[in-house]
Amino acid sequence: MxxxxxxxxxxxxxxxxxxxxxxxxxxxxxxxxxxxxxxxxxxxxxxxxxxxxxxxxxxxxxxxxxxxxxxxxxxxxxxxxxxxxxxxxxxxxxxxxxxxxxxxxxxxxxxxxxxxxxxxxxxxxxxxxxxxxxxxxxxxxxxxxxxxxxxxxxxxxxxxxxxxxxxxxxxxxxxxxxxxxxxxSAQNIAFHEVGRQAIMADPNWRGGAYYETGSAPLAGLAVARMAAHITYLSEAGLTEKFGRRLQNRDAVSFGFDADFQVESYLRHQGLSFVERFDANSYLYITRAMDYFxxxxxxxxxxxxxxxxxxxxxxxxxxxxxxxxxxxxxxxxxxxxxxxxxxxxxxxxxxxxxxxxxxxxxxxxxxxxxxxxxxxxxxxxx
Amino acid sequence: MxxxxxxxxxxxxxxxxxxxxxxxxxxxxxxxxxxxxxxxxxxxxxxxxxxxxxxxxxxxxxxxxxxxxxxxxxxxxxxxxxxxxxxxxxxxxxxxxxxxxxxxxxxxxxxxxxxxxxxxxxxxxxxxxxxxxxxxxxxxxxxxxxxxxxxxxxxxxxxxxxxxxxxxxxxxxxxxxxxxxxxxSAQNIAFHEVGRQAIMADPNWRGGAYYETGSAPLAGLAVARMAAHITYLSEAGLTEKFGRRLQNRDAVSFGFDADFQVESYLRHQGLSFVERFDANSYLYITRAMDYFxxxxxxxxxxxxxxxxxxxxxxxxxxxxxxxxxxxxxxxxxxxxxxxxxxxxxxxxxxxxxxxxxxxxxxxxxxxxxxxxxxxxxxxxx
Incomplete structure (x- = not known):
């Protein structure tokens, strides 16, 4: 030491x-x-x-x-x-x-x-x-x-x-x-459970044993983060920050791209999170909170x-x-x-x-x- | 006719x-x-x-x-x-x-x-x-x-x-x-986007072309439904209906099973939904609502x-x-x-x-x- x-x-x-x-x-x-x-x-x-x-x-x-x-x-x-x-x-x-x-x-x-x-x-x-x-x-x-x-x-x-x-x-x-x-609360347990299910539904999760496979359950973890991120904000805050404003376009695309700024923002939150956090850690820590x-x-x-x-x-x-x-x-x-x-x-x-x-x-x-x-x-x- | x-x-x-x-x-x-x-x-x-x-x-x-x-x-x-x-x-x-x-x-x-x-x-x-x-x-x-x-x-x-x-x-x-x-609202678009991302993250989704593969993106659709289902209820309602009550057990399991009734309920909502609904339809109809x-x-x-x-x-x-x-x-x-x-x-x-x-x-x-x-x-x- x-x-x-x-x-x-x-x-x-x-x-x-x-x-x-x-x-x-x-x-x-x-x-x-x-x-x-x-x-x-x-x-x-x-x-x-x-x-x-x-x-x-x-x-x-x-x-x-x-x-x-x-x-x-x-x-x-x-x-x-x-x-x-x-x-x-x-x-x-x-x-x-x-x-x-x-x-x-x-x-x-x-x-x-x-x-x-x-x-x-x-x-x-x-x-x-x-x-x-x-x-x-x-x-x-x-x-x-x-x-x-x-x-x-x-x-x-x-x-x-x-x-x-x-x-x-x-x-x-x-x-x-x-x-x-x-x-x-029950609602908070419910939101955590959605996140855990998103991770565990990702085939790359493999019962948590993904560290040696070279492919982590990033898609599932990103979805978990997106769902959680909404709960960290407020409806009024989201309306003020994004409202229904479109992302780099003048009209909706009639497709499934991120037409709205709030969608683009949320996708970014999911993608950047997975670069710095581990999916299994997300399971363990949400569980600790649920048990609290x-x-x-x-x-x-x-x-x-x-x-x-x-x-x-x-x-x-x-x-x-x-x-x-x-x-x-x-x-x-x-x-x-x-x-x-x-x-x-x-x-x-x-x-x-x-x-x-x-x-x-x-x-x-x-x-x-x-x-x-x-x-x-x-x-x- | x-x-x-x-x-x-x-x-x-x-x-x-x-x-x-x-x-x-x-x-x-x-x-x-x-x-x-x-x-x-x-x-x-x-x-x-x-x-x-x-x-x-x-x-x-x-x-x-x-x-x-x-x-x-x-x-x-x-x-x-x-x-x-x-x-x-x-x-x-x-x-x-x-x-x-x-x-x-x-x-x-x-x-x-x-x-x-x-x-x-x-x-x-x-x-x-x-x-x-x-x-x-x-x-x-x-x-x-x-x-x-x-x-x-x-x-x-x-x-x-x-x-x-x-x-x-x-x-x-x-x-x-x-x-x-x-x-x-922006928040509602955000919740829908989480659901869509959950579906599209499921490898069985295959860009929507899953009808002839015999395996639909059921796991992603179930996660989408779970997230949405929370928004259909209320915190007070969830607390009254489930609170922190455990599901068929006297103590927490120190695991990732559905320890809490609210988790078990939510999983059931996800699983039963996919038996009656199509993932692509979920994408189209949520999109129509977002555009509204x-x-x-x-x-x-x-x-x-x-x-x-x-x-x-x-x-x-x-x-x-x-x-x-x-x-x-x-x-x-x-x-x-x-x-x-x-x-x-x-x-x-x-x-x-x-x-x-x-x-x-x-x-x-x-x-x-x-x-x-x-x-x-x-x-x-």
């Missing part, structure tokens, strides 16, 4: 490997080993490791929060939020983000090699949001970080934040749950699950988000309040749907700036 | 064929010939053909409104609404419903034989909602029906009703537009398009319908009012989403009963 977590260089794509002596006890009962976690840090961890902030990424996100994505070459997915002098200020804080378990960007997932030297593929046990969080806790242990000033996440990232609060309440001082839910029901898996009410929480919470929803509507956030706020946790709740007016947390929404920036200011003030950083 | 339209027997699956002397002038510019129209009638047409009601079906519907479906063996899709003594009372009225152009239940569509003796497949010109309506007008001419007491349709059926009002205002006396829109913009295709405002309408309108929307939300109906009502047409507008509280118009919603029955009562009273039938 030549890695120095106190290094403040960016984009190092660090990894840590846990051997047979440190298996991860999965919810399904399997002890997973070996385990590799890929992560990034931004900013310098101070000597008593008291200035760490953990960011949890969404379904198809990664640990390149504020550094160039190695495949797409694009800026990090929260580059506008994380950096020196930015809202999550890495001149004062050390931001840590790990690629989630089951993903395909360096952390153990279906593309990783199993002990037999071949890719896990569908032999990887099905994982849960709690398993992801347990892996992150192992990373924090390795980095010498006992507790974080804040854990922050949107969408599936918010699920991880809630799971942190339930599983390791003593390790988090503040928490931001953005555009998320305490359990995945922080109360159900513990057999108690949400307020009981969160009863040990001492962290201060900030819960954010967006008016046009129909995937994780405000109702879901209210449910979380209600339970946190009943559990005696201090909680701020803001519903932000935005036309961009679920994706609002990734986009330029000044009112959301204001909320996050206020949250981070109080985090820093309280910590005396 | 041995068909007697005054016959009141049910479920005859009648067809009428129009030869080279009666081509259908399509919006795309092609003169389509030959043309077969499959239709059903319910009730007896009176001697002056003054008691006809035209029902227009939705995307995957058919002319078996109130008679047994020949493939599924199920009762007609509006059996509860149409029949002797029912809301649309066939002891007094003669109900006519034609399978739409482009479909696969008897009317000319991609499965039909082209003049060269082989299935049209993707060689069939792309059709529009107006083309469907023109074909229906040819059927009415053939049946000796100059004008109908009422034209009624939900979803894509409602689009046809609006097109009737715009194209043949003098041939309709009353009109009911249910859960519909005057133009297809009753103002855009005429280059004028909706109120201008409808300026010759003298029919009395009834416009119905459902609170939980997010595919054709109430806003779309309001837009129609606004334009009809501006065009000087008498119009009643009812938004009905229902948890069943877009599918509400096909389901048991007593408040909707009340509205339709009132509408039909006044239709009969006015006609003196």
């Amino acid at each position: 030549m890695i120095n977590p106190h290094d403040d260089r960016y984009g190092l794509n660090r990894t840590v490997a846990f051997g047979p002596d440190q298996p991860l006890e999965l919810d399904c009962g399997v002890r997973l080993s070996p385990l590799t976690i890929a992560y990034e840090t931004y900013g310098t961890l101070n000597s008593d490791a008291s200035n760490a902030v953990l960011i949890c990424h969404a379904l198809t996100g990664d640990h390149y929060v504020a550094s160039k994505h190695p495949i797409t070459g694009k800026a990090g997915w929260w580059d506008r939020m994380v950096g020196p002098g930015k809202i999550i200020d890495t001149s004062k804080l050390c931001v840590i983000c790990a690629n989630v378990l089951g993903s395909c960007m360096g952390t153990t997932g279906p593309t990783s090699l199993a002990p037999d030297g071949r890719a896990w593929a569908l032999r990887l046990p099905v994982i849960t949001i709690r398993d992801m969080v347990k892996a992150q806790a192992m990373l924090l242990d390795y980095l010498g970080v006992n507790s974080v000033l804040a854990v922050i996440g949107g969408s599936m990232g918010g699920m991880q934040v809630l799971e942190w609060a339930a599983t390791y309440p003593e390790r988090i001082k503040n928490a931001a749950v953005i555009a998320s839910a305490a359990r995945h 029901d922080i109360t159900g898996s513990r057999g108690m009410k949400l307020a009981e699950v969160l009863r040990s929480v001492r962290a201060r919470f900030c819960v954010v929803s967006f008016t046009s988000d129909w995937l994780y509507p405000t109702l879901e956030s209210r449910h979380i706020v209600h339970a946190l309040t009943a559990a005696g946790a201090p909680v701020s709740f803001v519903e932000i007016d935005s036309p961009f749907g679920h994706d609002s947390f990734l986009l330029d929404v000044p009112a959301f920036d204001d909320v996050m700036r206020g949250f981070m200011t109080s985090v820093l003030r309280e910590a005396g950083v | 041995m068909i007697n339209p005054h016959d009141d027997r049910y479920g005859l699956n009648r067809t009428v064929a129009f030869g080279p002397d009666q081509p259908l002038e399509l919006d795309c510019g092609v003169r389509l010939s030959p043309l077969t129209i499959a239709y059903e009638t319910y009730g007896t047409l009176n001697s002056d053909a003054s008691n006809a009601v035209l029902i227009c079906h939705a995307l995957t519907g058919d002319h078996y409104v109130a008679s047994k479906h020949p493939i599924t063996g199920k009762a007609g899709w509006w059996d509860r609404m149409v029949g002797p003594g029912k809301i649309i009372d066939t002891s007094k009225l003669c109900v006519i419903c034609a399978n739409v152009l482009g479909s696969c239940m008897g009317t000319t569509g991609p499965t039909s034989l082209a003049p060269d003796g082989r299935a049209w497949a993707l060689r069939l010109p792309v059709i529009t909602i107006r083309d469907m309506v023109k074909a229906q007008a040819m059927l009415l001419d053939y049946l000796g029906v100059n004008s109908v007491l009422a034209v009624i349709g939900g979803s894509m059926g409602g689009m046809q009703v609006l097109e009737w009002a715009a194209t043949y205002p003098e041939r309709i006396k009353n009109a009911a537009v249910i859960a519909s829109a005057a133009r297809h 913009d009753i103002t855009g295709s005429r280059g004028m405002k909706l109120a201008e398009v409808l300026r010759s309408v003298r029919a009395r309108f009834c416009v119905v929307s459902f609170t939980s319908d997010w595919l054709y939300p109430t806003l779309e109906s309001r837009h129609i009502v606004h334009a009809l009012t501006a065009a000087g047409a008498p119009v009643s507008f009812v938004e009905i509280d229902s948890p069943f989403g877009h599918d509400s118009f096909l389901l048991d919603v007593p408040a909707f029955d009340d509205v339709m009963r009132g509408f039909m009562t006044s239709v009969l009273r006015e006609a003196g039938v």
Whole structure:
């Protein structure tokens, strides 16, 4: 281990490997080993490791929060939020983000090699949001970080934040749950199932064992992404952005090409996604989200699950988000309040749907700036 | 032509064929010939053909409104609404419903034989909602029906009703537009495009030329149906019907089987659909809906398009319908009012989403009963 977590260089794509002596006890009962976690840090961890902030990424996100994505070459997915002098200020804080378990960007997932030297593929046990969080806790242990000033996440990232609060309440001082839910709804399970069926219907999928065939189920994965992408936007947003405008033509073609801009956009979303993501990882991570029901898996009410929480919470929803509507956030706020946790709740007016947390929404920036200011003030950083 | 339209027997699956002397002038510019129209009638047409009601079906519907479906063996899709003594009372009225152009239940569509003796497949010109309506007008001419007491349709059926009002205002006396829109939204185009991409990604699709291969793109079509089916329901309805309940098990399987009831239900919807519907027809009819913009295709405002309408309108929307939300109906009502047409507008509280118009919603029955009562009273039938 030549890695120095106190290094403040960016984009190092660090990894840590846990051997047979440190298996991860999965919810399904399997002890997973070996385990590799890929992560990034931004900013310098101070000597008593008291200035760490953990960011949890969404379904198809990664640990390149504020550094160039190695495949797409694009800026990090929260580059506008994380950096020196930015809202999550890495001149004062050390931001840590790990690629989630089951993903395909360096952390153990279906593309990783199993002990037999071949890719896990569908032999990887099905994982849960709690398993992801347990892996992150192992990373924090390795980095010498006992507790974080804040854990922050949107969408599936918010699920991880809630799971942190339930599983390791003593390790988090503040928490931001953005555009998320305490359990995945029937409709959201349904949309994920459509995506999985699209992948599994692709003959190239071959029961998940496609890594050695040279042809991945890209067509199925693209369809899955297209269906999901619609749910990340809003009807009003789509109407405003595209309406019924035609793509590079004056009249409809009376054919099945992408006549409309919205079709062209959607096809592009599907095609570009398959260049950076693995179909089996998509199966595993959507499954983890579907299984997420922080109360159900513990057999108690949400307020009981969160009863040990001492962290201060900030819960954010967006008016046009129909995937994780405000109702879901209210449910979380209600339970946190009943559990005696201090909680701020803001519903932000935005036309961009679920994706609002990734986009330029000044009112959301204001909320996050206020949250981070109080985090820093309280910590005396 | 041995068909007697005054016959009141049910479920005859009648067809009428129009030869080279009666081509259908399509919006795309092609003169389509030959043309077969499959239709059903319910009730007896009176001697002056003054008691006809035209029902227009939705995307995957058919002319078996109130008679047994020949493939599924199920009762007609509006059996509860149409029949002797029912809301649309066939002891007094003669109900006519034609399978739409482009479909696969008897009317000319991609499965039909082209003049060269082989299935049209993707060689069939792309059709529009107006083309469907023109074909229906040819059927009415053939049946000796100059004008109908009422034209009624939900979803894509409602689009046809609006097109009737715009194209043949003098041939309709009353009109009911249910859960519909005057133009297809960007989001709805996007969902259709996902379905089409799912079909076209299936290797069995072969550019549409699969009829002679013995293997249709059933997997792709099933995925398309699954995605669409979610949009026909509502989040609240799905939560109430399925929630996160498991399917025949006490705990999640930590696998990719249908653990949740909602997954099992959705898979069933996909699998049963492909037994009764053709993939290419799905492409053609979704395309016709995407192209539907009753103002855009005429280059004028909706109120201008409808300026010759003298029919009395009834416009119905459902609170939980997010595919054709109430806003779309309001837009129609606004334009009809501006065009000087008498119009009643009812938004009905229902948890069943877009599918509400096909389901048991007593408040909707009340509205339709009132509408039909006044239709009969006015006609003196």
